Each structure stands twice: as C-alpha cells, then as structure tokens.
Amino acid sequence: MFDTHATYVWMTYLVVINVVIQTFEILTLDKEIEAVWKQDLFRNSFFGFIFYFGLPPYLYLNLVLCGYLLFSPTSGAAVLMLVIQTLVFLRFRGPLNGGSDYMTTLVILALALFSLVKQTNPVGQVALWYVGVQVVLSYFVAGLAKARHREWWTGAALKNYLLISNYAVATPVKKWALGQGVSKIVSWIVLLFELSFPLCILSPKLCLVYISMAVIFHLTNAYVLGLNRFLFSWVAAYPALYFLSLQFSKT
Amino acid sequence: MYYRTDKMHAESEQWSHALAKPERSLSQLFFNPKGTEYLMHLSLVDRLVHEANADSVEGLISFDLVKNLVAYRIAQLQEPAKQFQFKVAILNEKNAEAEDFLESGWFDV
Helix, strand or coil: CCCHHHHHHHHHHHHHHHHHHHHHHHHHCHHHHHHHCCHHHHCCCHHHHHCCCCCHHHHHHHHHHHHHHHHCCCCCHHHHHHHHHHHHHHHCCCCCCCHHHHHHHHHHHHHHHHHHCCCCCHHHHHHHHHHHHHHHHHHHHHHHHHHCCHHHHHCHHHHHHHHHCCCCCCHHHHHHHCCHHHHHHHHHHHHHHHHCHHHHHHCHHHHHHHHHHHHHHHHHHHHHHCCHHHHHHHHCCHHHHHHHHHHHHHC | CEEEEHHHHHHCCCCEECCCCCCCCHHHCCCCHHHHHHHHHHHHHHHHHHHCCCCCHHHCHHHHHHHHHHHHHHHCCCCCCCEEEEEEEEEECCCCEEEEEEECCCEEC
16 A cells, blocks of 8 residues: 555655765765865854864764664654755755755655654645655656757757757767757657656556656666766655555546 | 966967866766766856856855866866966857856966
C-alpha cells in the first residue's frame, strides 16, 4: 500500500542519497569555494558569526542526519536538514545550482512538515500534492518555453545549444549533434515528453512509464550537459508524483 | 567570461577564457564535483548579468563574487600577475556570436 506514510519513507531514502552526493561534492570543493565565496563577505554581520568555522561543520552534521534518517525516516531530523539547507543557501547567497537546489529544498520542506504534524493530518497529503504538481510543472513549463520557438521544432535550437552553449557538452555528443536530422528527432522527443508530462497523473501505471522516461532524460542530461545534481533532486520527488497519480485515479 | 592580466595586456589585446569547461566521462554521471564547480561559476556569472542593470555594478555582491572567481583563476596561473581585468560577453543565439556585456576596471590580484 503506497499511502502517505510510505510515500514519505521513500522520499526520505531518495533525498538522503541526493543530499549525501551533494554534500560530498561541496566538501570536495571546499578550497575552491572559500576562494570565491570568501568569509569576509559576511564581515560585521550575524552570518559572519554563524559561519565562523565555515560551512563544513554543518555539512558533516548533514551527513549524520542522513544516517539517522535512514534508520528513522519521517523523523524530526528532516527539520534540522531543512535548517542546514537554508544555511547553505545563505552561505552561497542563493542556490548553488539553481533548480536542483530548489527541488531538493522543496522535498526536504515537505519531509520536515510531515515530521511536525500527526500522520493523519491532511497537511502531509497536501504537501505531497504540492511537490507532485511542482514536478509536473517543472517539465510542462520547460516544454512550453521550448515550444514557443520554431527553432526547437526544426532541431536547430538543440543543435546550436549543444554546439555553442556554455555547458561543457560531452565531445561525442557534439559530433553527433552536427547532424540536423538527429537533433530534430531528439528535439521532438523532448518536446512531446515535456508537453505531455501532465498526463502522467491520470493513472499510476502511466506515471511509472513517465517516471522511467524522466530518469532516462536526467541521466542523458547528466552525461551530455553535466547536470548530475538534477537527477537525484528530481528522483527524490517522484514518490510524491506517484502518490498524486494514485489519488487522482481514485477520484 | 574572459579576463586579461597586466602582463597579457602589455603584450597584446587578447582576452582569455576565465571558465574552463571540464572534461567528463561516464564515471562522473552521479558524482561530479568539477562539473558542479563549473556550473556554480556559470550561475554566478548569470546572476551578475541578471543584476547588472543596477546603477553601480561594482557595489553588487555578485560582482564581488565574480571578481573573486577571476582572481582565484589568475592565482592558479604559472606566471601570476599583479593586476587583472575581466569582461562578460553574452552569446547571441541567432548569429552565434559573443557580444560584450560588461567590462570591469583593473583590480589587484
């Protein structure tokens, strides 16, 4: 039975994987981060005191919380994790990697909320619906934005994007992108996938199909564009999407 | 984003790329700190471009962060310089050409 509690348990396990990967990435980059996001940006402020020892102590605490959540999912540790996530935002004066950080925070926010209310409280369900709708919109709005440009339907936009964008595109893909026909086919697949994504809430089986396609989509983005942080940020939110489809199909 | 140092400027008018695109392999599909660092730096430059409509660009935190980023890059050079300047260019997707958006003053490393 995939009820509210089970959904949150799955989200907890998946967000733990995500947070562990993201935390180790930041810890690996500590020297580079300190060189750019220097402590003196916080001079004479309350945040200077909070970050007196830098970010690593909070990140290590985050790893401890991840371990705790594995044994006690849906516990109040999620609230502390949300606090640390907020501190990371403050330290970097905003998100590190845009959308992936927002989605991670959204999932942690839902977990924190659920840990604070009784399991029968409808707030837990509403939070899941909200996360699910956000996932749907993340694909659908991206699809709409692309669909407005004729270049996306001809394949020219994707080709240009892969060849001249700022992203470090994998070399084999650059060679492959030179073919206009291939980029047109891939563009259509991406457009149809993103624009039809709201259909996934119509049935749980269809939802699983879309989730599978979405995982392939993010794996491809991770390899082609290096957007690896998006993969688990979105995967952690998929239980909420599945829950939404279950609820929708019942009504 | 591009930079030039006092030494480079003395020799020519050439600018160098400030952000090096990292090489990537399948092993970095899940854990890719260098790729994440690159994307973090791109986000910084994007933020500066987004906020740069303000009257004084040099008063922006995003400007200070980008300046720190360029200074860090220059400090890693084999022949460190004393001063540097950076500029941000935006890609025109229609003609695939970079157009200068912002050029900083000279700063000490």
